[in-house]
Amino acid sequence: MENTLKTAFADALGIEKEMITDELTYNTIDEWDSVAHMTLIGEIEDVFDIMLDTDDIINMSSFTKAKEIISKYVKQ
């Protein structure tokens, strides 16, 4: 799951996979702004075939948080 999520982040934000670490946080790089966040949400929903609740979209403020949220939707 983590590797798929990393690919989704890289594709949606247009950054190298190496940049995606647990420390990566929303709005700390130019590529992850508010509009890119919506693109990222769409990419994650598509890749994992899920529909995220609004609270989870708001709370997805870092790669670590994203892993935690996605794990609720996806069976390991």
Next chain:
Amino acid sequence: MLDKKYALITGASRGIGAATARIFAKKGANLILVARNKEALQKIQDELSLLTQVHIYACDLQKSTEIKKLFGFIRTHTKELDILIHAAGMMYSAMQMMSREQIIKELFDTNFISAYELSRYASKMMLRQKSGSIVFISSIMALEGAKAHSAYSASKSALKGLMHSLAKEYAPHIRINCVAPGVVQTDMIASLSKEEKERIIAATPLARLAMPEEVAQTLLFLSSDMSSFITSQTIRVDGGLCSF
């Protein structure tokens, strides 16, 4: 003009929505048609399936949970969405002193909250594609006001505010516009008396009511690349009528 584009049209079982479905089908769009009345949707599906791919989905847009399910359906069946036309709407005519709170809430759920939720889900799909067009059906009453239509005018005016904000939020990828029809020859005006219709026609320079197809042609323009540099606008389709 809309070759293979995926268009979601709400209120598609009659009036402006149905006219839009027919014109979009002729222009090559694949359709996802939404309304409450499944039988009416099936008739339109039967009519248009020879021309294009037509998916139908019956639901109540007053319920956000049903809008979420609708987008689950779209994700499963088309995976793409290029155009959203929100033509579903509810009319309510009453003087302010006679307006019931419950109906005002239903009016805002149908005319505004549904637009908010539909555009929220649609924009997620469109942003991934980095393109899309959303058009809300407002009303000239949103721009001018109208006696005995304070709640209706306000609900349609809210759409205009939403449109301007989202056009900024989702630029440059998604264009968002409104069409503001005058009085259109649909079921929605069935409650108007003959005298009221005559008064409106007399106040309209083009001296008649609009046909749903004339609004649909404007929706086609705003949905296609012919309007590629137009966003955050309200286009009036009112025959020149400027006040009620």
